[in-house]
Amino acid sequence: MTRIIVVTSGKGGVGKTTTSASFASGLAMRGFKTAVIDFDVGLRNLDLIMGCERRVVYDLVNVISGEATLNQALIKDKHCENLFVLPASQTRDKDALTEEGVEKVLKDLEHLGFEYVICDSPAGIERGAVMALTFADEAIIVTNPEVSSVRDSDRILGILQAKSKRAQAGGEPVKEHLLVTRYSPKRVEDGEMLSYKDVQEILRVPIIGVIPESESVLHASNQGTPAIHIEQSEVAEAYKDVIARFLGEDAPLRFVSYEKPGLFKRLFGG
């Protein structure tokens, strides 16, 4: 059985693509055959974050419209043996994403033996975002500890609970996970930023992780390497913890409390 996971948020720029890339890579590093699909038709970026932009020939819309086979469009990741990227179309209209077309692509991925399919949702609540969540079994709601992001996350949760196939079938609902990103423990400590507990209390979704604000995310995207591969970075560790929790392992939250730098660190940096 393939498990379909949508990475969504409502608001743009909160870290959906960063999370999709690292989450998919993390699952593949654990040995699962994984595909990650960019649903942002017209504004594709997953290819850049994964570092495969120069190898894109065919895309999701080509596959849906029968201009290319799924095998032709899937791009093998450069870091992980069993990870494949399906890019979004850069030129086509987002109406090209039909429900039947998306369903067929997901079915075909299942036939190819994929264990996990990660759907990287576009921002907003329009067609692309709805298509990305329609067939989801689980959802990762990416939220920044900031008012507009939290409100938009609540909105997208409402849409998930109304428009997904699971919601419409009335069976077991989509399993929701909250991922708080760009978290700054110091600012939380100083009372300047919502804590992850505040965000969780407001949205009432179980937390799967907290990703600290970090320079490594920009380093990662500059190089086209998912942040989970940046050695010794807190972000990579935090994403690996997310994978562990997703797979049911016990991993306490890290990088959520602020420790005042000691004298040595203050004098010599660190």
Place this chain on the structure above:
Amino acid sequence: MSLLSLIFGSKPKTANMAKERLQLIIARERVDDGKPSADFLPAMQQELVAVISKYVHVNADDIKVSMEKKGNYEVLEVNIVLPEQN
């Protein structure tokens, strides 16, 4: 910013404000979600005028329709002013 905070350079603690504002707005938006919104009110008012004018002579302004929220209830209030009998 107060003089003290200027001297000590402390920043305002705004996280609590964010939390309170979010709790209020999200609670309201969740209640509105899935319920009929009040945007049918103007059309309903017109239809009421049409029906009532069949029997009594009324102007559009004589009928006031409003929706109010009182705790867990929503109250639909229709106020019709009948013309004075001559």
